[in-house]
Amino acid sequence: MRDAAESTILVTGATDGLGRRVARELAAKGATVLLHGRSPERLDAALEEVRTHTGSKKLGSYVADLSSLGEVRGLSEQVLSEHDHLDVLVNNAGVIVREREESEDGHELTFAVNYLSHFLLTGLLLPLLRESAPSRIVNVASAGQSPMDFEDPMLEKGYEAMGAYTRSKLAQVMFTFELAERLRDTGVTVNALHPASLMNTKMVHDTFGYTMSTVEEGTEAVIRLAASPDLEGVTGCYFDGSQEARANRQAYDAEARKMLWALSEELCGSV
DSSP, X not given: OOOGXXXXXXXXXXXXXXXXXXXXXXXXTTOEEEEEESOHHHHHHHHHHHHHHHOOOOEEXXXXXXXXXXXXXXXXXHHHHHOSOXXXXXXXXXXXXXSOOBOTTSSBHHHIIIIIHHHXXXXXXXXXXXXXXXXXXXXXXXXXXXXXXXTSXXXXXXXXXXXXXXXHHHHHHHHHHHHHHHTTTTTEEEEEEEOOSSBSOHXXXXXHSOOSBOHHHHHHHHHHHHHOGGGTTOOSEEEETTEEOOOOGGGGOHHHHHHHHHHHHHHHOOO
């Protein structure tokens, strides 16, 4: 991978919490950082904060609602048209949805934003990541993981907010493992992590009412996977913070991973 000061890095969900801090720390290292957000106003505020704290002029911003597969495609098209290399993709954006909702594409919303958007975005940006190899994909997952029910993938028979969230996060890990296998010997590495437990973010405050760790702790773990020379060539792993860990057992089921991949392709259409 290029030295951080020469790297171009895209961070999804960079307007708040972990993503915003990760973008700031990467910019401080001299990287060209592309911040993604859903709200133009919040994205402008995040850009201003990163500029103020780092003095960086190497920043880009991209507005897209990841619940829309069309907007995910638009995001990828913008990045591909404006950059001739991409060294790191940090798939960080995530939501917790209290009541069951569907995306404009008709998919369960938590699954659509937390997992499906990143499956599609990664696939669309893979040609550029391959050309930029050695490059990295970092999927921000969670220690909270629940297995996929392939009989009811859109949770139409029963919905519970945390169950939907933990299922989407295991899907990210399953995707990580499967993609790593498919990208062996390409120079593109793929890893997932649980950055830290109940960080002091707005989403955690609103959902749980208390926190257990800080955004700074989570940021350190993400930056390590995104930029540390120690992780050069490491792929197909799941980390809890900085320590390699075991994910939910479904992540190690090759048949389940292939089923998830096939379902994802079906839901996204052609990648």
